[in-house]
Amino acid sequence: MVEELALADDVVAACVDAPAWALPEPELIAALDAAHRLERRLAAVKLTLVRELDGRGTPRAQGASSTAVWLRERLRLTIPAARRLIDLATALDTGNPGIRQALADGHISVDQARVITDTATTVNTSTDAETADKAVGALVGWASQFDATHLRKLGTRILDHVAPDIADAAAQAALDAEARRAARDRHLTLSEQTDGRLRLTGTLDAETAGLFRATIDPLTAPSGPDDTRSPGQRRHDALADVCRLALRSDELPDSGGDPAQIVVTTTYDALTRQLGAGALDIGLQLTPDTVRRLACDATILPTVLGGTGQVLDVGRQRRLITGPLRRALVLRDRGCAFPGCDRPPRWCHAHHIHHWADGGTTNLDNAVLLCGHHHRHLHHSDWIIQLGHDGHPEFVPPAWLDPEQLPRRNHYHRRT
Structure with missing residues (x-):
């Protein structure tokens, strides 16, 4: 298979550089159709490979907490996209074989395959296999006329066409299935941008959407006739108000032994002279005015930093890595330090590189942040942790994973 895919890669590479401008219009359209069909067939191959890797447990054997995380690192996918890929690969492998064949033949797209699979699953819960096969056949046929969005609408009443006697009961089952899909697909993504801002994207299920709107809507009204903020800006400020209220409630769970809090790093001289910016522990930069405002109601923790910003000393020697020492560790590692992991500090444990019971000391040079999965993985694997020349x-x-055993680092928490 690898050789065949390599040959296909060479052929496609030749097409990339081919002069499309020289083709007459009929051939140009035919080439587009062929490329689209090839894309669909390659998707079937990709899904087969994903299913096999997931079934073998290869991602976990290589240290990933899940197949989705491994795919994100390997293919640079987002976690929601990786999960959708795994779900579809599993559904095509265990469901109606006609769907996979239609994708392999280039007759349907990945999005259409997902819709048909979801519909087939719903139909299977309320009817027999023969009726489900009829439903799949009808939807595959309609796929040549309708896109995935319209196909899903048709799928909600598919039994009106293939089994009208049980259509009403199946319609309720479809609603229930849609609710389960909404719960499965719920997510919130936080994307750090180069200018220090944070972009929020996501999908809320119906219940959470109601909670969210009920919470921020009362705070989004204009504060008066002189309020020039746009609706989007008012929603932004309302979300900030909700977060401040939550932090003041004393009902949030602890974060690594400390109360929920934000941590700002700056220099003492810059703070007192009102000139220096500050850095949040999640890597975002704050203006001098914002740092001064936060410092009015904050605890100031002295910490010795080196010239490149690494933490040199916090003056604590004890078994548990908490308080000032943990905050120093967060400033250095900024999250789970295992390569490819993007878990933030609040999800991480502080791990002794050289175990305390074996004589290891509790200081920054012998500590590393690890999420729960990678903390457990490191205790039961042959990975070796060390500090590089820069203290990170x-x-x-x-050796079984990399015969050359080249050291790896986490790049998800880098700020420069």
Whole structure:
């Protein structure tokens, strides 16, 4: 298969550089159709490979907390996209074989395959296999006329066409299935941008959408006739108000042994002279005015930093990595330090590189932040943790994974 895919890659590469401008219009359209069909067939191959890797447990064997995380690192996918890929690969492998064949033949797209699979699953819960096959056949046929969105609408009443006697009961089952899909697909993505801002994207299920609107809508009204903020700006400020209220409630769970809080790093001289910017522990930059405002109601923790910003000393020697030492660790690692992991500090444990029971000390040079999965994985694997020349952690993979055992680092938490 690898050789065949390599040959296909060479052929496609030749087409990339081919002069499309020289083709007459009929051939140009035919080429577009052929490329689109090839894209669909390659998707079927990709899904087969994903299913096989997931079934073998390869991602977890290589240290990933899940197949979705492994795909994100390997293929640079987002986690929601990776999960959708795994779900579809599983559904095509275990469901109606006609759907996979239609995709492999280039007759349907990945999005259409997902819709038909979801519909087939719903139909299977309320009827027999023969009726489900009829439903799949009808939807595959309609796929040549309708896109995925319209196909899903048709799928909600598919039994009106293939089994009208049970259509009403199936319609309720379809609603229930849609609710389950909404719960499965719910997510919120936080994307750090280069200018220090944070972009929020996501999909809320119906219940959470109601909670969200009920919470921020009362805070989004204009504050008066002189309020020039746009509706989007008012919603932004309302979300900030809700977060401040939550932090003041004392009902949020602890974060690594400390109360929920925001941590700002700046220099003492810059703070007192009102000139320096500050950095949040999640990597975002704050203006001098914002740092001064936050410092009015904050605890100031002295910490010795080196010239490149690494934490040199916090003056604590004890077994548990909490309080000032943990905050120093967060400033250095900024999240789970295992390569490819993007878990934030609040989800992480502080791990002794050289175990305390074996004589290891509790200081910054012997500590690393690890999420729960990678903390457990490191205790039961042959990975080696060490500090690099710049004082940041790096991980040496076992020889079976990388014969050269080249040290690896986490790049998801880098700020420069």
